Amino acid sequence: MTEIAVSLQDGESKAFPQGSPVAEIVKELLSSKQRKQTVAVRYNGELLDLSSSLGEDGTLEPISVYSETGQEILRHSTAHIMALAVKELYGDAVKVAIGPAIEDGFYYDFDREKPFSPDEFEQIEQKMAEIVNNRLPFHRREMSRDEAIARFEQHGETYKVELLSEMDTNTVSVYSHGSFVDLCRGPHVPDSSWLKVFKLLRVAGSYWRGDEKRQMLTRIYGTAFADKKELQQYLTRLEEARKRDHRRLGRQLGLFTIQDEVGPGLILWQPRGALLRRLIEDFWKDEHYRHGYQLLYTPHIARQDLWKTSGHLDFYGDNMYSAMEIDEVMYQLKPMNCPFHIGIYNADKHSYREFPIRWCELGTVYRYERTGALHGLMRVRGFTQDDAHIFCRPDQLEEEIFNILDFNLHILKTFGFAEYDVFLSTRPKKYVGSDEHWDLSTQALKQALEKKQLQYQIDPGEGVFYGPKIDIKIKDQLGRSWQCSTIQVDFNLPERFRMRYTGEDGGEHQPIMIHRALMGSLERFIGVLIEHYAGAFPLWMAPEQARIMNITDDQGEYCQQVYTQLRQRGIRIEQDVRNEKLNYKIREAQIMKIPYMLIVGQREKEEGTITVRKKDGQNLPPMTPDAFCDLVSAESNPRVA
């Protein structure tokens, strides 16, 4: 007999024949209850819905386990079951911290003398499966904060006690399942039998409350899904993401290498990567010329005194490399380009009529990053910023910021990024400059954002020491966010370096300085680009646009001839005249993600043509090399791409 079973979180359960109006039943059941509860709805024992939240107005919202909320509940409950399993296995040797659901899964932080190792996953998973099979109910209870503190203290759960003692509510909710009681807001599934599909993924260290001065805990990450198929899809997605990891593709496509001998976080650009970078740089320079910028070049080191004047030594010293002595004077590697641009400014007297002055530079800087922070191209120790500094009058500030935002979005769009997160970062704890200046510049950034009609979030206290900033973050394939663009107002350096201009009134005034980078750093930006395109770059930045290949040795000479012709016309072409089968050559070109393969056999040689095979496998009708040139030039302009 088919039936619907509805179980409430407090353990009560009722069955009804199929066809019963589920929402009505649940509503009726819940109407006699005091609090919001999660209820499970099963058809023939199969889990169908997580229903929850009898709202204030008495309406019922069913929650599917496939919905975002449903998944979150599943995962959160799985985290609790994992904690229970761990407690049952290791008892008082383990203290629990926190265990939330996160994007794609959950984690739980534990404090244990010997950190967990993945070798223990099997044991824990087995225990979890056991608990799931026992259909252990989740019971929600409310108690006073003091009672809860007493309870957790008794069990030695000091982390929970710390959390509780900082809460300002009098009543808290706890969930119990078996021997494990956890401080938790809920909601949870009614019982553990809901949690069929889960997997522990990895262990990681994490500081208690995210504070590196506090206890290092062991975090176990896992995930849970409504069914096996969903889990499988998730694992497949991870695998796909791994395939487009820029470190893997960087190796495969011959773009860059990082070698122990040279040092961590220092990039060696291989010929193809160097070409890709040059194409990006050329485009960047060209666009800056069009947008009224002038290009600068500055050195990599400067006297230490310069960094004292700029305040970098005080505020950024931990990230700078040690000084070197040259002719009894101390010098240091630059972590930023700004002081040099200011030096160029101060080389001349300036008038308000020149403003805004827009100076840009692809400036290579060196910053000490802790080893654990390094990550492929994304986080390195030596990198090239696409830096610029704009000097203007206060009345030009807002408009200039607006212009930069506009330019910024144009550049990102050309590179194929239409989605990003925008943040406005405000005054940090460690800062220079007056509060008045900070407020003024924060306001200008805000207004420009609003005028540009950009959605943004406020990142409180995340500004640089010398000013507030707008950051634009791009997401990589694994969903990690990388800050690329940054626009920063600075009232500080102009003051420190006594920058001046002559105003309309003939008096001396101080210019406002804006720092900005659009791509952030070439290294990181290219890293994001590699993952974004999975290495298959658009024609305008593909290091190798075409590869010509002969079928037999007979066409070797013809191949060479066409190759030379196309190269002279500026096509980025390579030739493959090895004694290999065509299949083999195509396969290799395909793996290298080359947009066009030009095939020449006997037929083409006789007709003076080439056969063009596109990356997607499509063949174009035979054409002359000249016709191909026209085709490529039309397609390889970034401004129309």
Next chain:
RNA sequence: GCCCACGUAACUCAGUGGUAGAGUACCUCCUUGGUAAGGAGGAAGCCAUCGGUUCAAGUCCGAUCGUGGGCUCCA
């Protein structure tokens, strides 16, 4: 920097204390083949580095360097 894992040929990886392995790439030869891997042979490794345990260490232990996943920090 902190926690865990890892480091073997150019690359991807086997190798659970007893003579160092595979596939790919590379070199030579055969093959001249029309849209994603033709065949045969060859060369290639101080098993990251340093120290220890052992009759014996790629394998066990420690340190250092590096990498990966996180935490913290950040373009």
